[in-house]
Amino acid sequence: xxxxxxxxxxxxxxxxxxxxxxxxxxxxxxxxxxxxxxxxxxxxxxxxxxxxxxxxxxxxxxxxxxxxxxxxxxxxxxxxxxxxxxxxxxxxxxxxxxxxxxxxxxxxxxxxxxxxxxxxxxxxxxxxxxxxxxxxxxxxxxxxxxxxxxxxxxxxxxxxxxxxxxxxxxxxxxxxxxxxxxxxxxxxxxxxxxxxxxxxxxxxxxxxxxxxxxxxxxxxxxxxxxxxxxxxxxxxxxxxxxxxxxxxxxxxxxxxxxxxxxxxxxxxxxxxxxxxxxxxxxxxxxxxxxxxxxxxxxxxxxxxxxxxxxxxxxxxxxxxxxxxxxxxxxxxxxxxxxxxxxxxxxxxxxxxxxxxxxxxxxxxxxxxxxxxxxxxxxxxxxxxxxxxxxxxxxxxxxxxxxxxxxxxxxxxxxxxxxxxxxxxxxxxxxxxxxxxxxxxxxxxxxxxxxxxxxxxxxxxxxxxxxxxxxxxxxxxxxxxxxxxxxxxxxxxxxxxxxxxxxxxxxxxxxxxxxxxxxxxxxxxxxxxxxxxxxxxxxxxxxxxxxxxxxxxxxxxxxxxxxxxxxxxxxxxxxxxxxxxxxxxxxx
Numbered sequence: 197x198x199x200x201x202x203x204x205x206x207x208x209x210x211x212x213x214x215x216x217x218x219x220x221x222x223x224x225x226x227x228x229x230x231x232x233x234x235x236x237x238x239x240x241x242x243x244x245x246x247x248x249x250x251x252x253x254x255x256x257x258x259x260x261x262x263x264x265x266x267x268x269x270x271x272x273x274x275x276x277x278x279x280x281x282x283x284x285x286x287x288x289x290x291x292x293x294x295x296x297x298x299x300x301x302x303x304x305x306x307x308x309x310x311x312x313x314x315x316x317x318x319x320x321x322x323x324x325x326x327x328x329x330x331x332x333x334x335x336x337x338x339x340x341x342x343x344x345x346x347x348x349x350x351x352x353x354x355x356x357x358x359x360x361x362x363x364x365x366x367x368x369x370x371x372x373x374x375x376x377x378x379x380x381x382x383x384x385x386x387x388x389x390x391x392x393x394x395x396x397x398x399x400x401x402x403x404x405x406x407x408x409x410x411x412x413x414x415x416x417x418x419x420x421x422x423x424x425x426x427x428x429x430x431x432x433x434x435x436x437x438x439x440x441x442x443x444x445x446x447x448x449x450x451x452x453x454x455x456x457x458x459x460x461x462x463x464x465x466x467x468x469x470x471x472x473x474x475x476x477x478x479x480x481x482x483x484x485x486x487x488x489x490x491x492x493x494x495x496x497x498x499x500x501x502x503x504x505x506x507x508x509x510x511x512x513x514x515x516x517x518x519x520x521x522x523x524x525x526x527x528x529x530x531x532x533x534x535x536x537x538x539x540x541x542x543x544x545x546x547x548x549x550x551x552x553x554x555x556x557x558x559x560x561x562x563x564x565x566x567x568x569x570x571x572x573x574x575x576x577x578x579x580x581x582x583x584x585x586x587x588x589x590x591x592x593x594x595x596x597x598x599x600x601x602x603x604x605x606x607x608x609x610x611x612x613x614x615x616x617x618x619x620x621x622x623x624x625x626x627x628x629x630x631x632x633x634x635x636x637x638x639x640x641x642x643x644x645x646x647x648x649x650x651x652x653x654x655x656x657x658x659x660x661x662x663x664x665x666x667x668x669x670x671x672x673x674x675x676x677x678x679x680x681x682x683x684x685x686x687x688x689x690x691x692x693x694x695x696x697x698x699x700x701x702x703x704x705x706x707x708x709x710x711x712x713x714x715x716x717x718x719x720x721x722x723x724x725x726x727x728x729x730x731x732x733x734x735x736x737x738x739x740x741x742x743x744x745x746x747x748x749x750x751x752x753x754x755x756x757x758x759x760x761x762x763x764x765x766x767x768x769x770x771x772x773x774x775x776x777x778x779x780x781x782x783x
Contacts, residue, residue, distance in 0.1 A: 201253070203318070204319075205248055207274060208251075212248040219268070224662075225664050228634035228664070231634055235637065259324075271302055282301060282312060286304060288301065334454045338452055362399060363395070365585070365588075365590075368573075369568055373386070374406050383532075383536065387539040387541065388539065389569050390542065391581065392542045392743070394585055394590055394591065397512075408421070412507060418470075418472050420501070421473075422475050422506055423475070429717055430512050450473065451472075459481070461495060467498075468498070468501050483521055485502065506529045507535055509530050509537050511537070511538070582745075585747070588749060590747050590750055593754065593755045594744065594757070598759075598760050598762050599645065624732065632763070633665035633668060639668065639672065642761065647678065649706075649723070650678055655721045657725050659710070659713075661710075670682045678706065680707070681698070681699070682709065683708070684709065700720070702721055714739045714740045720751035721753075723753060724757045725757070725758045727741070
């Protein structure tokens with residue numbers, strides 16, 4: 197335990213119990229930790245649970261920024277002598293009773309309390325400094341340049357990957373895209389189906405560059421391209437890929453814009469003056485544009501510009517395009533008769549098909565029933581595309597391991613009257629997942645498997661049931677002496693980038709998330725993926741499994757391992773099955 201945390205621990209250890217730990221940690225997190233430690237104690241013995249240690253170790257550097265902890269710290273955890281010292285530092289009258297001093301202290305701002313706690317108890321201010329999100333660049337002018345010639349002796353090490361040609365199967369897909377975009381109807385619609393890890397982003401960007409060079413010639417035509425994605429990671433990945441490739445393969449300077457995450461409209465407005473530009477856009481951010489009215493002139497101008505000037509719309513992870521707000525955004529910019537629409541996905545379906553469910557058929561119709569797949573050299577359909585790519589070492593071979601677990605929701609307190617409704621649900625809901633997340637026996641299996649992976653020096657990515665489950669696993673691993681990091685949607689951008697980079701560099705062996713990393717996340721060093729989140733959804737499962745498919749030719753491994761906690765739920769053990777599941781919905 198860090199020296200700063202030891203000081204705080206010693207101040208509160210005699211006054212913390214499960215009842216005041218729950219409001220600080222959250223009921224689910226505290227209960228999940230408690231049940232696991234009780235199970236461990238019953239099995240191998242041990243003393244009482246030290247909730248003060250759990251709180252301090254769990255909150256770590258953020259402990260003095262946690263509102264609930266600060267309130268309990270002032271009102272219940274500190275003894276009278278410490279309250280008097282802290283009150284004096286904050287300049288509260290010494291004539292007040294200790295009870296009134298506690299009340300006065302609890303009204304102070306978080307920053308003031310934090311500053312004085314550090315001062316009074318002689319803590320290191322640097323340890324508790326909060327990470328600040330770096331200011332992100334929202335637009336760049338990408339100017340092409342010609343590579344410097346290199347000699348024969350060292351060309352392999354000096355030539356950047358952006359110079360390299362596409363794999364033959366990628367070129368075949370790209371050529372099919374270009375034929376559709378350039379030589380079919382002006383409002384052509386199509387969907388590109390390539391498995392995760394096969395390089396669909398690079399393939400699509402190469403096709404877009406060809407489209408710009410031929411169809412949006414700067415002097416004559418002009419036009420805007422919009423790349424939509426539903427997550428920051430996907431937008432960032434596409435933005436970086438285009439920027440790199442255009443520098444080597446573009447033929448005139450072009451402005452590219454970010455409109456996702458924490459970017460705003462102030463720089464995006466500049467695209468109104470561009471002859472040609474490309475915008476990488478989050479669906480939620482774009483909603484403010486197409487829903488704008490003349491009352492907000494800046495947004496309304498952008499609304500009109502994108503409506504009239506968009507020549508090509510790309511939808512990453514296109515299976516999400518049928519969500520109402522996403523579909524509205526796509527249809528808004530795709531109304532003009534000379535605007536094309538292209539979707540990208542590893543799962544060309546929206547749902548597990550059941551009678552009366554039209555989602556998959558609607559998705560196919562939305563993209564014109566035109567699907568482009570990886571083919572043989574002669575253009576014929578591949579019987580087994582995943583096996584084909586594994587033989588080329590583009591994708592990793594997968595070793596599957598299933599951990600059977602007899603999930604008993606009734607034992608966890610689930611209302612038996614709801615079981616009939618549960619069987620009818622398309623997927624498990626929050627109520628069921630919250631219960632599964634605190635199951636001590638299930639968590640023991642997961643932790644044991646993570647420990648096994650760490651002992652084998654494997655880089656392990658874990659998909660947990662819920663956000664709370666991520667934290668439960670991370671904190672229990674910490675108590676076992678294993679370092680892990682949690683990535684959630686609300687994780688500070690700089691922390692997220694730093695921890696993902698540490699994972700990719702093998703400095704961190706365990707990364708835990710709920711759903712953030714199911715798309716747009718590539719870690720070539722990944723050895724093992726643990727699917728600890730039960731699901732009935734083939735789409736979700738296939739997206740997650742795809743994280744472990746990157747092979748040697750694309751910077752990954754020859755073989756990876758996927759471990760699934762089976763939970764007596766629907767299992768999807770075979771990636772080939774998932775890849776072909778929706779083929780009957782496409783003409």
